[in-house]
Amino acid sequence: MILGVFFPSLMGFGILVSGALLLADVVNRLLPHRGRRRRHRIAVGAHGIVAGAAAATGRGLAAPPFLIREFRSRTTYLAAALLLGASGAVALAAGLAAHGDVRGVFYRSPWAFGLGVGFGIAFEVLALCALVLAAGHRQLPQWVHWAVGHSLLGRLRVPPRGAINPLDHHREE
């Protein structure tokens, strides 16, 4: 009993914990810049405090650039376009197949058809946007820059790690 159950389970537990620790090491090594959202939150908070102190003496500070999101890399947009395109195609095909499947529960169901086509088209439109962003990137018109800066199309901008300083990134009015 001890040799057959206890030791193997104890050993298995040790191996699992060790594996989890090693995996955590790998993740830490591969993603050294985690906590981007946290650092952004801290930078925004710090800027608010500095702006408050400046306002007390009648001075104003311009909004820091890190409040506006920045372009992701072309590769990211391309990967997103592929993923969204494939997802859209799958949603479209699944919706149409379910609608036409005589033996299926969604046969001629307008809901299944509508959802499948709706999601499919939406994903494809997003894929197209991502593709356009990958292709045009920073050369795109100004309104695209605005859209990227204020939506998930762009990524959070943070001051460099270890040198968070609200004044490094904006000018005084």
Next chain:
Amino acid sequence: MTVVLHQAPIVVPLAGTGCSVPEVGGKAAGLDRLAAHGFPIPDSFVITASAYRRFTAAAGLAGWLERFSDAPPPDPGRLQEEAAEVERRFLDIPLEPEVSNAIGVAARPLLARGPVAVRSSATAEDLGIASFAGQYRTYVNVETEEAVRTAVRRCWASLWLPAARAYRRRHGIADISLAMAVVVQAMVAADWSGVGFSRDPAGRRDLMRIEVVPGLGEALVSGRITPADFTIRRDTLEIRAKGDADAPVFLEDLGRLILQVEDRLDEPQDVEWAFVDGSLTLLQARPITVGGPTAALDDGFDEPTAGADTFTPHGVVEMLPGVVPPLLWTITAPMLEDAFRSVVASLGDVVIAPDRRFVGRFRGRAALDLSALRDVAQTLPGGSAIEVERQFLGRTLSSPEEEPQASPVSLRALVRARRAQRRIADEVELAEAAVGGIVRLRTPLGGTPAAALLGYRAALRDLAWRLTAAEVAASSAGAAAYRGLEVLLQRWVDEGAAAGWAQRLTAGSLTQDAVGVARTRAVAALFAELAAPHRGLCAALAGAPVRRSRDRLLQLGDEGRRLVEAVDDLLRTQGCRAVYAGASWAEDPEWVWQQLALHAGGAMPEPPVPPDARRALDELMETLGSRRWGLFRVLTGQIVDLRRRWIARQAAEATRFLGLRERAKAALLTLGGEERRIVLEGATRLVASRQLRDPGQVELLSDAEFAGMVLGAPPPPEGELHRRATVQRRCREAGGLPDVFVGTPDVEPHVDVGSSATLRGWAASPGIAAGPARIVGGIDEGARLERGDVLVAHATDPSWTPLLMICGALVLEEGGPLSHGAIVAREFGLPAVLTVRGATHTFLDGELLEVDGFSGAVRRLRGEEDA
């Protein structure tokens, strides 16, 4: 003898008949109470407040006084003029016949026996919140009825003198509802007289203080002569003279009498007394308003204590070193109180009574209420009172058997603690970033309006409160993690070895973080950084007198100017030296220039490389390694050595939070530099507007007084500031607080350990070193320290770091296991022993000492042979 007019008495004898303050004023009511309890007072009567009210109404003064009380305080140059105008108005109007007659009838029997004293007794006088000492008039040796009547009107007028109005305004007492009664008292031909405090207002609470002058005491009360000063133990009535004065024979009887007065009147008393023809007479008694239990937070140098609580200066002495002036105390004490409360609130649902305080103040020095911390620790999940003692004292006062059962640690409590820890790091990083931004704003203060100046101060203060809370939280988390590491290591090694390994494993806490702004290293690194590219200039600097270094560099072209700018920038951004809003580096740049000259001359070593914690872990695992453990690892499938991971994780957590604590402190001091600029700017303005005599007096104001004065409120009376300065000086002379004390601290006993001295303390950083002792009282004395000396001091703060780079070992009288001194000593691989009581006055400057950082012993070496 009571004379009645319109149902209200004009004159009342003081014979213990139960006079009320609104009718006879504070002083007369006090005398009446003394008489009621059978204490000896001179024959006296009082002209009541009703008589004053009747006089002002009948003479048409009421309207003028109403307008007068609404008027702003006069310019300093018009004080005399206004005083004369007030007195003239009162003297120009004759007394009503009934009032005049009543005074004459009452005074006649007294005058028949000799002259009388006529003394003011306002209805807001001798109150717990304000004594009004010296604000109103007293006339002595008055010999005729007419002179009594004139003196009475002068006393009434003194209610409206500019100084009295300013005093009332500062204490928030309305002018118009006041009235003035007047005491007429038989003069006593005193052989001796003086003032006695039933509790020493500037010293120990178990002492009375008595001031004695020959003859009449009016000169003493008015401060014109210096009295002989005595203290009397309240329990044994043992008398001690300050200086070489001989104690008068009646002093013990006087002490006993004053104690009886306190006992009967139920609170500490300030008593005026006289010794006449072999017997004692009391002339006045009023509650002590400064330094005693009724002291306001901003007024004295002692804070009320919660009964018989246990206090220690450890844990707070680095934040508030030495005698803390009123301004700094009123700024920082509320921050600290709030920080402790917020830490407790983040860890559990503990209700702390609003009047419970964590920080007390004794003889002007800060001390932690260990009892309050113990009580709170016991109510927190898994908390331990003994661990609180261990953290702050490095030892335990109570035995584990006395410790009540700790509350169980629930999953909720663990989640809560983890969340609180995450918030600490966020708060410190956010505050650091904000402080950096605020300093770089370079906000000009010169032409800023007063309201904006105070608005800026409020914004800084908000951030400072957050940072203080973060510092205290990080300190607590670091201490808990550090203790956890020690306990963990004790599974495999004994207690002493565990403590040693814990120290080694947490070395480097100040450099672990990439931000690297921890002041302790930053200051040292900045010196090195500034000096490195300017070696040529530094060579020129090395021989120059420090005071002229700046001018000399400016004459050496662009490079010299750049170095000066770099130093100026360093001074500006480094903020305060040790205390938030306290003295800043920029105020006294001498020290920085001195350090640069040392760098230039090659006397200053590069910042030491911290011991490698990873290597320490390898060594520890090697020590712990055994065949048995190897077999256990195989059987439990540990591909990764879980024990190593566990220890490393615990050490990393302790290191991280100790580092965060240092970073929070560094940011707080930098921010304090900005608030210091506001204080200095305010002081400049107050001197310019003649509200203060010199800028240094600003330290004697409370925070609220400072803000009020910047906005135009009148200053406290000059005498009050003088009194605070005197009390502050006395507090400094009284010396530091004991390691631990209950209720009231005793004066630190002199520790004499003979010629073969070995003092023991807490082994804070391992290693053994020997060298000449250098007793350093403050950073300004640091220039005497030479490389390899044993630095002996009360405590250190971040500004001392350059000294720690030079010295060979560190011996401190203060400082807990996780104090700044302990952390930096480990960082620099410096043998250190802390909490060595009496070290600064036991060892002699220059004598050889051996510091054993393993056992905690500091040994006096007898000569070269020992060395």
